[in-house]
Amino acid sequence: MDLHPSSYHDSLEELWDEEEEPEEIETVMKVFPSAYHQYLNVFFKVKAENPPLHCACDHHIELEGSLPPVGVIYSLSKQESDTLRAYISENLEKGFIRQSSSSTGAPVLFVKKNDGGLRLCVGYPKLNSFTRKNKYPVPPMTQLLTVFMVLLFSQDLFVWCIKPAQNQGG
Incomplete structure (x- = not known):
């Protein structure tokens, strides 16, 4: 699913596909202000049931040295x-x-x-x-808050993929 703003539809009818239930569409439309109705496709349950496609910027965790030690196994009821x-x-x-x-x-x-x-x-x-720690400095908190406030109020939804492991036993 492409979440780039250029992939949003101009009319609500284009958002509806056969998998969407009319009740779900009505519920989602009631929850979100009309100014955001052009972005409703990212909030449908059917769309959320599938992970995003992998890309060059997938998130991954780099480990230092060997694999971590075996963890404790807790008893489960x-x-x-x-x-x-x-x-x-x-x-x-x-x-x-x-x-x-x-x-x-x-x-x-x-x-x-x-x-x-x-x-x-x-x-x-x-x-x-x-986990290999990042070596770059953390920006000042005021700068981070400014960036996150802009992200919070922008009209985009950001979804990250996790990079598939490449022979790391993961």
Whole structure:
């Protein structure tokens, strides 16, 4: 899905495809002010079900030295195990995650939500200790806030891809 402003449609009818339910379209139109209706295509659930295409600027994490040590495996209850299996199946099917060939992994645990559901939490501290740190200086906070405020109020939606691993066991 191309999210560049030039790919936005001039009329709402062009946004609707066979997969969009009329109720969903009406719901989305009610939530967003009419000034943003030309960008509604990026908010449809059907569109969000697919990851963006890979490109030259995909995000990737560089590791220093060897692979991180094997993480702790926490015991999971039946409900937690079922929730994890469902999460993995759903996200593999969507293409949001892929099978790993890594010999190590990060520990997972669950936190109960207010509605009784479970929130998946992944422990990355060991991985973070092996991540190559960026060497460039961080801009002053006032400059960062200015940039982020412009991004916040611009009418673009930015979506990043994660660069596929290249023989890194990932």
